[in-house]
Amino acid sequence: MISGRIKFFSVLREAAGCSESEWEIKEGANVEELLAHLQAKMPNLAKWIDSAWLAVNRRYATPEQVLQDGDEVALFPPVSGG
Amino acid sequence: MSRKLFEISNEPISVDEVSRRISSPAAGAIVSFAGIVRGNNAGRRVRYLEYEAYPEMAEPLLAQIAEEIKARWPVEEVAIVHRVGRQKVGETSVVIAIASAHRLGAFEAGRYAIDRLKEIVPVWKKEHFEGGEVWIEGPEEQPESPFD
Numbered sequence: 001m002i003s004g005r006i007k008f009f010s011v012l013r014e015a016a017g018c019s020e021s022e023w024e025i026k027e028g029a030n031v032e033e034l035l036a037h038l039q040a041k042m043p044n045l046a047k048w049i050d051s052a053w054l055a056v057n058r059r060y061a062t063p064e065q066v067l068q069d070g071d072e073v074a075l076f077p078p079v080s081g082g
Numbered sequence: 083m084s085r086k087l088f089e090i091s092n093e094p095i096s097v098d099e100v101s102r103r104i105s106s107p108a109a110g111a112i113v114s115f116a117g118i119v120r121g122n123n124a125g126r127r128v129r130y131l132e133y134e135a136y137p138e139m140a141e142p143l144l145a146q147i148a149e150e151i152k153a154r155w156p157v158e159e160v161a162i163v164h165r166v167g168r169q170k171v172g173e174t175s176v177v178i179a180i181a182s183a184h185r186l187g188a189f190e191a192g193r194y195a196i197d198r199l200k201e202i203v204p205v206w207k208k209e210h211f212e213g214g215e216v217w218i219e220g221p222e223e224q225p226e227s228p229f230d
Contacts, residue, residue, distance in 0.1 A: 007136065009134060009135075009136055009204065009206060010134055010206035010208070010217055011217045013134075051222075053204075053224040054224070055136075055139055055204070058136075058138050058139035058142065059139075059227040060202075060224060060225055060226055060227040061227065074136060074139065074204075076136065076204060076206070077206065077217065077219055078219045078220040078221055078222060078224070079200070079201070079202065079203060079204050079205055079206060079220045079221070080200075080205070080206050080207050080217070080218040080219055080220040081133070081135070081140075081164055081175075081176065081199055081200060081203050081204075081205025081206070081207070081220075082117050082175070082176055082196060082199060082200045082205075
């Protein structure tokens with residue numbers, strides 16, 4: 001198993017009920033598989049997860065990106081700064 | 083005073099202060115942009131905005147925007163500071179300052195900076211208006227990581 005942290009922002013933070021959590025998944029899993037796990041654990045995310053943006057280690061990532069031990073994953077809605 | 087050129091800040095910000103961060107003898111012009119909390123939005127009377135950011139990702143992306151600008155226009159230096167936290171109508175949420183030897187290109191660069199910020203920088207705002215609150219959502223397409 002590999003593990004790391006996941007951060008939530010904005011409406012996804014509110015849906016998750018926390019700004020940060022731990023993840024653990026089998027070696028070789030990608031971001032999409034992690035999100036499926038997460039949704040099972042946090043059903044409130046379901047409404048937002050499909051349109052969420054993804055980052056791994058503070059860079060934008062795709063669902064296909066394979067996770068490494070210690071990765072910092074982030075999940076957030078489309079940005080609205082300015 | 084912070085000398086950081088790319089910053090997510092919890093403190094009030096001003097055009098003067100951010101412009102001073104990039105002033106130098108090489109700069110014959112400084113073009114600045116300030117984003118201000120507007121008192122109405124989509125027919126709603128805004129009470130205040132609550133900004134949130136992912137600073138560890140946002141600050142490098144602000145620096146990247148500056149690199150994109152320097153590749154396209156002859157500018158000396160760029161500073162971009164975005165304030166987070168609760169902000170009242172009339173307060174300054176973001177300041178962009180572009181220093182260049184001459185004014186040519188600096189205006190365009192400033193416009194590019196704010197457009198790009200709204201596209202890629204992980205900052206969000208929740209609007210608190212009379213009668214409710216709503217998270218504001220930006221562009222539909224997630225950008226690709228430019229470092230790949």
